[in-house]
Amino acid sequence: MSAHGSTPQKTPRWIPILAWVIAILVFFPIFWMALTSFKTETEAISTPPSLFFTPTMENYNDVFDRSNYARFVWNSIAVSFGSTLLALAFAIPAAYAMAFFPTKRTPSTLLWMLSTKMMPPVGVLIPMYLLFKTLGLLDTVTGLLIIYTLINLPIVVWMLYTYFKDVPGEILEAGRVDGATPMQELFLLLLPLAVPGIASTGLLSVILSWNEAFWSLNLTSSQGAPLTAFIASFSSPQGLFWAKLSAASLMAIAPILVVGWMSQRQLVSGLTFGAVK
Amino acid sequence: MKLRKSAILIAALSVTAAVQAATTVTIGTVNNGDMVIMQKLSKQFEEQNPDIKLDWVVLEENVLRQRLTTDIATKSGQFDIATVGTYEVPIWAKQGWLMPLENLPADYAVDDILKSVRDGLSYEGKLYAAPFYAESSMLFYRKDLFEKAGITMPEQSTWDNVKQWAEKLTDKKAEVYGICLRGKPGWGENFAFLSTMINTYGGQWFDMNWQPTIDTPEWKAAIGDYVELLNKYGPPGAAANGFNENLTLFANGKCAMWIDATVAAGLLYNPKQSKVSDKVGFAQAPIAKTPKGAHWLWAWTLAIPQSSDAKDAAKKFVLWATSKPYIQLVGEKEGWASVPPGTRTSTYENPKYLEAAPFAKPVLAAINSADPTDQTLNPRPYVGIQYVGIPEFQAIGTQVGQTIAAVLTGKTPLDQGLKAAQAATARTMAQAGYGKK
The missing domain is CATH 3.40.190.10 (Periplasmic binding protein-like II)
Known part of the structure; x- marks a missing residue:
């Protein structure tokens, strides 16, 4: 990519420092949230903020007492992973077709798919609500699964399309010459080559679904509600719930943070060694 | 078995x-x-x-x-x-x-x-x-600061009193501000409080023909005092403060006075949530031209x-x-x-x-005197003290709230803000079909 075709011999000293500063800045809110979750409510609001304090588990106990955390976590896992698998199942054949057998309408089809993301969701809230009501999908995991799949589908198709475009067509052609069926071509040749791309697309889709708050707050209430609804229940118009809100938020992001960390290594190694460039 | x-x-x-x-x-x-x-x-x-x-x-x-x-x-x-x-x-x-x-x-x-x-x-x-x-709403004050400044809180204070006290009690070096009030825009945020202030200054939202009365001298006096108070004696960034932010400030000892929901009394009095639990005093919300509508319900x-x-x-x-x-x-x-x-x-x-x-006792007195049907100096066609009991009010109150927040931060001059709010409200009401015979 480099215009000069070579990488500089020595990285300037300020680059790692800058990287550290940015990393700390980005991580600081999460660190502060974690710290606040172990404070009492008075310590949480005190100015100047107290850095040294006796940690308490009171907030976590309260949060556990008040809500069914396990149900929220299960719903979040079900909708985010379920919708990602569904979206991939639809998007892989679509992206394959568009990347390797483009027609003159392919570019405008891609743009049209993306255009569905351009409308603010609140504009279709009432029709969606009525549709969900009629179909009996209000407050169900199935309902969220469907809507998240549809929301993420355009992005997933776009990302996979760009990854598939990077795979040299000659490899697939060689397979075809050797008598591979389109199915074999897709599953035995293309997918193994595009694993890192599919993994990062999947991870992005999981994270987007995990954090989606508009539809989950509007279409679910208790049985189908994911962790975003769990956090929302601790924000308060009157009274101080900062420490409890921090505890709830940490509990809500913990699972996805762990998944992110774990898959990060695989992703990086996958991208470094497996990518076809 | x-x-x-x-x-x-x-x-x-x-x-x-x-x-x-x-x-x-x-x-x-x-x-x-x-x-x-x-x-x-x-x-x-x-x-x-x-x-x-x-x-x-x-x-x-x-x-x-x-x-x-x-x-x-x-x-x-x-x-x-x-x-x-x-x-x-x-x-x-x-x-x-x-x-x-x-x-x-x-x-x-x-x-x-x-x-x-x-x-x-x-x-x-x-x-x-x-x-x-x-x-309802009431005035919370710091008994220790009042005593130090030699001020006695009367049964019923006036907005003129509040202005003088706020000046006297502000000590910006010590980060103690004379007065904390809501600034965050919204019909249930700054306008819950501001409507009561406008009521007691003799103003109201609409006349008997459902015409907005925002660009009147009463509104100008009330909003003018509000902006002056917060800009001179209020905490920095007051335009972002709602109930919780002011509660935090008062509980940390940063406000000498605060006028807000009576529910804060219990929170400020609780040593687990407040550093000033032994110093907080409670009084009726201040009045100006009329005692009507000075506190909400x-x-x-x-x-x-x-x-x-x-x-x-x-x-x-x-x-x-x-x-x-x-x-x-x-x-x-x-x-x-x-x-x-x-x-x-x-x-x-x-x-x-x-x-x-x-x-x-002060909470009960405030609630008892808050009759939502008669809370402005002049007759009006609506019920509600800090709000107008019509479906359109949420949108109107929030829009006007944003305009006043812009006046508070100095982005819009007061007269221009009131004029804009008047025009926008008149438009919304006309679209909704009010005032037609």
Whole structure:
């Protein structure tokens, strides 16, 4: 990519420092949230903020007492992973077709798919609500699964399309010459080559679904509600719930943070060694 | 052995049957101290009523309002009990969305509910919601700072007093600000407070022909004083402060005075939440030209949507959670200072409560004098003190709130802001068809 075709011999000293500063800045809110979750409510609001304090588990106990955390976590896992698998199942054949057998309408089809993301969701809230009501999908995991799949589908198709475009067509052609069926071509040749791309697309889709708050707050209430609804229940118009809100938020992001960390290594190694460039 | 096994089996089966037969009551509510206590104590209700299972949906106030409106307007029946405020109850009752609370048992003692609150929750003489807690607004002040400055707080202060005191008490070096007030824009945020200030300055939202009266001298005087007070003696960044932010500031000893919801009294008086619990004083909200409308009335209530399919079970819970025995239960389990305030006369006659809550008397006085039907100097066509009881007000109040926030930060000059607010409000009202003969 480099215009000069070579990488500089020595990285300037300020680059790692800058990287550290940015990393700390980005991580600081999460660190502060974690710290606040172990404070009492008075310590949480005190100015100047107290850095040294006796940690308490009171907030976590309260949060556990008040809500069914396990149900929220299960719903979040079900909708985010379920919708990602569904979206991939639809998007892989679509992206394959568009990347390797483009027609003159392919570019405008891609743009049209993306255009569905351009409308603010609140504009279709009432029709969606009525549709969900009629179909009996209000407050169900199935309902969220469907809507998240549809929301993420355009992005997933776009990302996979760009990854598939990077795979040299000659490899697939060689397979075809050797008598591979389109199915074999897709599953035995293309997918193994595009694993890192599919993994990062999947991870992005999981994270987007995990954090989606508009539809989950509007279409679910208790049985189908994911962790975003769990956090929302601790924000308060009157009274101080900062420490409890921090505890709830940490509990809500913990699972996805762990998944992110774990898959990060695989992703990086996958991208470094497996990518076809 | 066999007998025991089958007994266990039968017991297990009957438990399953009972669970299956239980009616689920879904309650949509907000997150605040009183609601948290209600949720905790409601386990007792479930024990007493094994055929009813409670399902709680706790949401942020604005999200809840939007959820409930969508659900009830589309008759989806997701909620069996809705937590709604005094603003919504008459509007929703008029739409036929709420079930009237009729044929209440004698031991519920509906007459024990404070009259101004009951009136606020009634439509055409029928009660549509039961108050869970009610609040007015009052002046909180720091007794120690007042004493140090040689000021005695009178029974009823005026806005002129407040201006002088704020100047005297501000010590920016020590980060003590003379006055803290709401600045965050929104009909339930800055305009909950500002409407009361405008009322007592002799202004109002609309005249008898539903024409807005925003660019009048009364509004200008009230908003002018508000902007001056906050800019000269208020905390930095006041335009972003709502109830919680000011509560935090006061609890940390940064405000000498604060005018806001009476519910803050209990929070500021609680040493677990406030560093000034032993120094906080309580007084009536200040007045200017007229004592009318100087403090607001708000109640969080439990109402049953017509779309609910578990109305009987829902009513049972509503009556339980707003009853005298419930207040007694909170007093015994959580301490008397924590009982839901502002709903029942009997609470204010209870010596245990009066002893535990020194703010009880001023709160009761404020609520009693807050009659939502007569709160402006001149006649007006609407009900409500800090709001106008029409569906359009949420949008209007928030839009004007944003304009005034821009005046507060100095982005818009006062006259220009009031003119713009007047024009925008007139437009909205004309579109909604008000003022047509």
